[in-house]
Amino acid sequence: MKLSIFLGLLLLSLQTLSQTERYQVYALRVAATTHPFPISYWADNGPQNDSVGVVFMIWLIRGNNGKNILLDAGFLHGSDYEKEFEFKSYQRPDSTLLKLGLKAGDITDIIISHPHWDHINGISLFPNAHIWIQKEDYNYFVSAAWLKRGAMGGFDKRDVRSLVDLNLAGRVTLVDGDNKEIIPGIKVFTGSKHTFDSQFVLVGTGANRIVLASDNIWIYYNLEHLRPAAIGGTWDTTAYVNSMRRMKTLVSNPKYIIPGHDAKVFSLFPQIAEGVVKIE
Secondary structure (H helix, E strand, C coil), X not given: CHHHHHHHHHHHHHHHXXXXXXXXXXXXXXXXXXXXXXXXXXXXXXXXXXXXXXXEEEEEEEECCCCEEXXXXXXXXXXXXXXXXCEEEECXXXXXXXXXXXXXXHCXXXXXXXXXXXXXHHHHHCCCCEEEEEHHHXXXXXXXXXXXXXXXXXXXXXXXXXHHHHHHCCCEEEECCCCEEEECCEEEECCCCCCCCCCEEEEECCCCEEEEEECCCCCHHHHHHCCCECCCCCCCXXXXXXXXXXXXXXXXXXXXXXXXXECCHHHHCCEEECCEEXXX
C-alpha cells in the first residue's frame, strides 16, 4: 500500500513537472548603427566622451508548450525616424527567425513593450500572432497622442492603423495593469513610463528568471548607474529609475536584465548564429 502511494505521488510530481512551462530566450539583432553613440545620448547626464554600440533587436521566447513568443516586432524600412540613425546592417525581423528554424507563421504571440516605430512596425509580418499591449498605452497611442498637445515622438501613423486593424480582427489583448501573467510563465510589469504605460517582461526558463526590459532600459549604463533615459526618453525620470530598481529584485543576477539597444548583449551571451544569442 505504501509503495502504491509513493508511486502515485511520484507520477503526480512528474506530470506536474512536465506541465510546467519552460522557455528559452533569444535576442535577435535586426539592425546595427554604423557608428557608436555618446552615452549621453542614451543616459541622462551620461559621459559625452564615452560611447556605446547601438543595435535594434527583438526577443524570442520559445516554450515547451508550443508557444513562440516575440517581445516586440522590430521595424521595416520607411519610417521618417530612421533618419536619426545610419545603419550598417539590417535584416527584416521575420528573416532573423530563420536562423532558429522558425518562419513568420510560427509566431503565436507578440508582446509589445511600447508602440515606438522600431518596436511595433513589424507586426504585419506575423500572420498568426496574437498581440499583447498595455491598455493605457494602446489608448494613448491610438487617440490622445495625436491631439494638439499630444506627445507623438517615436510614433508612426502607419502603426496606429495596423494595430487598430488587428484589434478589429480580434487579434489584440489589452493588458490591464501591472504584474500580470498574460501567458503561463510570462509576466508583464508596468511603471517605467518610457511611453504612456510601457511594459517589460519577466520570463522563467527553469534555471533562471530573465527580465526583458526593452526600452525600459536603453543601455547597460542606465542600469549600472541607475540613470534614466536621456531627455525625451521617458515620461517620468523617477519612475524610470525606480523601475530598474524593481527589475533587480526580480532576478538572481543583474546579468539577466536585458536592455533594449546595447550591442554588448551580443558579446555577453552565447552566439547561436550571426546576430542571434541565447540568454542563459
